[in-house]
Amino acid sequence: MxxxxxxxxxxxxxxxxxxxxxxxxxxxxxxxxxxxxxxxxxxxxxxxxxxxxxxxxxxxxxxxxxxxxxxxxxxxxxxxxxxxxxxxxxxxxxxxxxxxxxxxxxxxxxxxxxxxxxxxxxxxxxxxxxxxxxxxxxxxxxxxxxxxxxxxSAGFTEPIDLNSYPPFAPAHKRFNPIEITRGCIYACRFCQTPFMFKASHFRHRSVEEICRYAQMMKQEGKRDIRFITPNALSYGSNDKSVNMDEIERLLREVRLAIGPDAGLFFGTFPSEFRPEHVTPRVLRIMKRYVTNDNVIIGAQSGSERMLAESHRGHSLAPIFQAVRYCLDEGFVPKVDLIFGLPGEHEDELEASVLLAERLIRQKAEVNAHTFMPLPGTPWRNAEPGKLPPRIVNELDVLAKSGRLRGDWKQQIAIAADLHARSKSAISEAKSR
Ligand code: SF4
Missing domain, CATH: 3.40.50.280 (Cobalamin-binding domain)
Incomplete structure (x- = not known):
């Protein structure tokens, strides 16, 4: 039938x-x-x-x-x-x-x-x-x-309650990191996250639900528990503050749920920290529970002007401070930087290269990206990131240290290709 x-x-x-x-x-x-x-x-x-x-x-x-x-x-x-x-x-x-x-x-x-x-x-x-x-x-x-x-248009879907839906497909044994927070109150102009979820607030999965799914993964033989979130240190918060109690409760309860031998990863792939949220206290709390010895910090630029233009909502000072705190507490900071942001001048690109050099000297690591104008973002129509040969050479030299990684070189080509195709699709649509 x-x-x-x-x-x-x-x-x-x-x-x-x-x-x-x-x-x-x-x-x-x-x-x-x-x-x-x-x-x-x-x-x-x-x-x-x-x-x-x-x-x-x-x-x-x-x-x-x-x-x-x-x-x-x-x-x-x-x-x-x-x-x-x-x-x-x-x-x-x-x-x-x-x-x-x-x-x-x-x-x-x-x-x-x-x-x-x-x-x-x-x-x-x-x-x-x-x-x-x-x-x-x-x-x-x-x-x-x-x-x-x-x-x-059928309009945007209404935001869901994360606790009402599973973070993966248990019956089909399709597992992935557990999404603990959805939505973002920040609005960085290059990022699709806040515009995808059309919600200017954080929605969190409860600690109890996270533990339930973490245990399920463990029972299925998954050794590592990781989290998906726009900012790991925003867990449990409704605003720009850090809810230390709820973060500690999350880490403590998940650790209890999965036992001492399983891996528990927080603030590293596939999530990160905003620099101004990083404090010695939070790093010390993490050390009691997590497996990771590194954290990812979203810095994005070494130029004050580009940070402001991107609507990052923080300056350079918290980046330096976060890196220092991580190193002092024994975490390797892996710092995200985007090169070729819209309107970025060569001296501003140079400022990001200098920041990368400084981080590498400090034994931090750099994840380098090239700007891509992504659909749905305020910078969707901006020019794709282009890097002058001098900057490319400097990044190549830093990459040889093994401490600067990332797809920045491939992204130069990908961004240019996407942009060219988009432009030709737009003119084709106009001529119809
Ligand atoms: S880059 Fe991070 S903080 Fe900025 S809007 Fe995206 S998710 Fe939020």
């Missing part, structure tokens, strides 16, 4: 945590929980879609990717549609969500995706999958679409 709706997750890209979260949300929906399929590669994607057409009335294909992967995803989508007449079947709906679709919904739709979901996905995917499996027509569902070339 045919089933109403299959959901195929396209895991071929890098944005897998977001898909895990959607899968976790769907695991609790009885109508579709047994109809979820994972495609790791392109061939598997086309295979799953073809197979599903044989046994289901509708096939919902989920896509989510970061902006640098947009064109690659567009190529994959075209290839899917061209790889056989069956794969251009109107029963197949390619639904795209995540940071890129949220930041640039129109261009995502014009690239060929059938529908988009803007904002947080958990609540909406449950609603959509439930309705499709009840026989509703896709055209009646609240999703962004094109109608005769005109963009019809």
């Amino acid at each position: 045919r089933r109403p709706c299959a959901v195929v997750f396209n895991y071929a890209g890098r944005h897998r945590y977001g898909l895990n979260v959607l899968m976790g949300a769907l695991e609790s929906v009885p109508q579709v929980a047994s109809d979820l399929f994972v495609a790791w590669e392109f061939d598997e994607l086309t295979q799953h879609i073809s197979d599903a057409l044989g046994g289901y009335d509708k096939v919902l294909v989920l896509w989510s990717f970061y902006s640098p992967e947009f064109w690659e995803a567009c190529n994959s989508l075209s290839k899917v549609k061209e790889s056989g007449s069956a794969l251009d079947d109107p029963r197949i709906v390619h639904l795209c969500g995540g940071v890129h679709a949220t930041g640039d919904p129109q261009r995502t739709l014009r690239a060929g995706f059938d529908r988009i979901s803007v904002g947080e996905g958990e609540r909406r995917i449950v609603e959509i999958a439930t309705k499709l499996s009840n026989g509703d027509d896709i055209r009646t569902l609240a999703l962004g679409r094109l109608d005769d070339g005109k963009y019809i």
Whole structure:
């Protein structure tokens, strides 16, 4: 007997945590929980879609990717549609969500995706999958679409309560770092996070829920517990202050939940600290519970003017102080710097190089990035980061020390490519 709706997750890209979260949300929906399929590669994607057409009335294909992967995803989508007449079947709906679709919904739709979901996905995917499996027509569902070339928005999804949804997909054993906080009260002009979640406040998962999921991971043989958060030291806080009591409670309870042998990582990949939050006290508390011997500090620039232009909300002084505190307390500070910010002059780039040199002399490390104008951010239309040869040479020299790392060189090319393609897509759209 045919089933109403299959959901195929396209895991071929890098944005897998977001898909895990959607899968976790769907695991609790009885109508579709047994109809979820994972495609790791392109061939598997086309295979799953073809197979599903044989046994289901509708096939919902989920896509989510970061902006640098947009064109690659567009190529994959075209290839899917061209790889056989069956794969251009109107029963197949390619639904795209995540940071890129949220930041640039129109261009995502014009690239060929059938529908988009803007904002947080958990609540909406449950609603959509439930309705499709009840026989509703896709055209009646609240999703962004094109109608005769005109963009019809379905609006942003309402922010969810993190405690109401799992941070991964336990039934499918798809685990990832636990998201402990969502949303950001800061609004750095290069960053998609605050604009993706359209919420000017932090929402935290409770310590009890975090412990529950940490224990679950441990029982499944995962040795390390890591956290996803815009600023690790904002956990438990509603504003710019640090809630030391709640941070200590989090670390203490998670450590108790997972036992002394498991890894507990806080303030390091995939999260970081804002520099002004770092104090000797918080680092001493961390030492009682965490496994990591390094922390990531978001500094972003060695120029006071560029810090102000970026709306970072801190000056250089807290960066120097945070690095000093980390070194004194035995943590290696890994400092993020972005080169080529909009309007950055050569002497300001040089200031960041000097900061990197100083950090390396102090035995800190530097994660170097090149600015990319990301959709949805205030700097989305800015020029991509370009580095004069002198700066490239200086960074190359620092990289030889082994203490400056990062994808800054590849990002010069990626940012230029994205920008060129975006410009040509815009002029193409205008000429239509
Ligand atoms: S860079 Fe960090 S602090 Fe700034 S907006 Fe993004 S998440 Fe918030």
